Amino acid sequence: xxxxxxTAKEVARKVIDNxxxxxxxxxxxxxxxxxxxxxxxxxxxxxxxxxxxxxxxxVVSELPKDRDILVVCAKEGSxxxxxxxxxEEGVDAAYLEGGMxxxxxxxxxxxxxxxxxxxxxxxxxxxGKGCLSYMAISDGEAAVIDATRMTDIFLDFAQExxxxxxxxxxxxxxxxxxxxxxxxAEATGATYYLPPADAxxxxxxxxxxxxxxxxxxGDAKIEIEALYSPGHTIGSTSFIVDDQYLMTGDILFIDSxxxxxxxxxxxxxxxxxxxSLYSRYAELADELVVLPAHFMIMDxxxxxxxxxxxxxxxxxxxxxxxxxxxxEFRDMVTKNLPPQPNAYQDIRSTNMGKITPDEEVQREMxxxxxxxAVR
Amino acid sequence: xxxxxxxxxxxxACPMPIVKTRKEMKDMESGQILEILATDKGAKADMTAWAKxxxxxxxxxxxxxxVLKFWIKKG
Numbered sequence: 001x002x003x004x005x006x007t008a009k010e011v012a013r014k015v016i017d018n019x020x021x022x023x024x025x026x027x028x029x030x031x032x033x034x035x036x037x038x039x040x041x042x043x044x045x046x047x048x049x050x051x052x053x054x055x056x057x058x059v060v061s062e063l064p065k066d067r068d069i070l071v072v073c074a075k076e077g078s079x080x081x082x083x084x085x086x087x088e089e090g091v092d093a094a095y096l097e098g099g100m101x102x103x104x105x106x107x108x109x110x111x112x113x114x115x116x117x118x119x120x121x122x123x124x125x126x127x128g129k130g131c132l133s134y135m136a137i138s139d140g141e142a143a144v145i146d147a148t149r150m151t152d153i154f155l156d157f158a159q160e161x162x163x164x165x166x167x168x169x170x171x172x173x174x175x176x177x178x179x180x181x182x183x184x185a186e187a188t189g190a191t192y193y194l195p196p197a198d199a200x201x202x203x204x205x206x207x208x209x210x211x212x213x214x215x216x217x218g219d220a221k222i223e224i225e226a227l228y229s230p231g232h233t234i235g236s237t238s239f240i241v242d243d244q245y246l247m248t249g250d251i252l253f254i255d256s257x258x259x260x261x262x263x264x265x266x267x268x269x270x271x272x273x274x275x276s277l278y279s280r281y282a283e284l285a286d287e288l289v290v291l292p293a294h295f296m297i298m299d300x301x302x303x304x305x306x307x308x309x310x311x312x313x314x315x316x317x318x319x320x321x322x323x324x325x326x327x328e329f330r331d332m333v334t335k336n337l338p339p340q341p342n343a344y345q346d347i348r349s350t351n352m353g354k355i356t357p358d359e360e361v362q363r364e365m366x367x368x369x370x371x372x373a374v375r
Numbered sequence: 376x377x378x379x380x381x382x383x384x385x386x387x388a389c390p391m392p393i394v395k396t397r398k399e400m401k402d403m404e405s406g407q408i409l410e411i412l413a414t415d416k417g418a419k420a421d422m423t424a425w426a427k428x429x430x431x432x433x434x435x436x437x438x439x440x441x442v443l444k445f446w447i448k449k450g
Contacts, residue, residue, distance in 0.1 A: 029424065049393075050390070050421065074389065074417050075388065077388045077389045078389050081390055
């Protein structure tokens with residue numbers, strides 16, 4: 001008797017393609033309420049595994065016959081047990097391989113577009129946590145922006161494309177996830193850039209990411225231009241790539257804007273945030289395609305799974321860019337903020353190099369959604 | 376805290392700490408206290424939720440290094 005596994009990659013494809021799925025989530029109620037696999041065509045039932053130890057009869061009647069059933073738990077163990085119990089009752093159900101941990105770590109590379117003088121831009125969608133990373137590749141060289149902890153995925157991807165990673169950037173010191181930037185730079189000999197205003201406490205060497213910095217990748221000279229845009233953090237810096245793409249970090253998202261409180265200074269930074277969004281970004285070309293460092297809800301995904309929209313459209317549609325009254329704006333981004341991301345202080349310390357938790361602890365620290373936005 | 380029984384569930388992954396705790400509890404009298412040792416970090420939230428759903432009282436949780444200690448009074 002073996003039940004089948006469904007990988008995080010298979011689930012990600014189902015979510016992106018909006019395929020029907022029924023999820024029996026057997027984690028405890030709080031964990032389910034806090035964070036789950038989101039998707040437009042997913043139906044859910046949350047019954048903790050410890051309420052099913054005497055038998056699964058009571059949930060069997062609630063399971064549909066016309067869609068795939070996936071049993072989900074934190075790390076896999078309980079979902080295997082429940083899927084086996086369902087199998088004994090004649091119900092065909094798969095379990096999520098590696099559980100929500102695997103879901104949190106899965107990255108789906110999506111091509112965003114071509115670069116003008118040859119080359120490609122990829123977005124890495126961390127679908128379970130809502131983190132977005134980028135790789136620009138041109139003529140055998142690559143630049144990586146806002147890489148997540150799973151460095152192998154970026155290293156392997158570059159190798160597959162025959163590109164050497166030369167530049168690694170973080171738009172800001174992240175508070176919701178552990179950066180893979182330093183690890184990738186160490187593995188490849190690339191330069192690791194951080195905004196100096198965010199890096200005052202870091203304990204390793206880095207190159208300063210400052211306003212106006214330009215780097216080129218490949219012979220095709222794809223230019224990456226830094227644009228200082230504080231507000232989410234004091235150092236937050238955006239990038240314009242190839243005069244086509246605007247990487248906004250955690251300042252501007254598709255359907256929300258960045259929150260200014262994760263480094264503890266909401267009141268101080270709200271003015272910077274407004275200035276970055278309402279003045280600096282307003283001066284940029286409407287045609288620039290905004291590529292943020294996060295998404296919060298599945299509605300922000302395009303049909304191909306990418307998260308990208310023209311700046312001009314965001315100025316029309318994004319509520320956070322359309323609050324005329326300054327006090328109203330100030331209140332929105334400093335009051336009634338969503339809960340802070342799990343372990344965000346420890347994550348910041350890790351990204352500064354002050355602490356080096358082992359991999360298992362790093363995984364635990366990153367559990368849950370990213371929560372970097374205010375809507 | 377004095378316990379009537381101690382269950383060592385160290386090194387066991389979810390769902391085993393709860394499966395074993397539940398089994399142990401079945402053989403105990405109402406009002407007796409079971410002490411459980413576990414290393415699975417997920418046990419903290421799950422043990423709390425399980426005790427509540429089963430009508431037991433979680434008296435205390437203690438973290439000593441990697442080991443989680445629970446004291447649960449049977450309801």
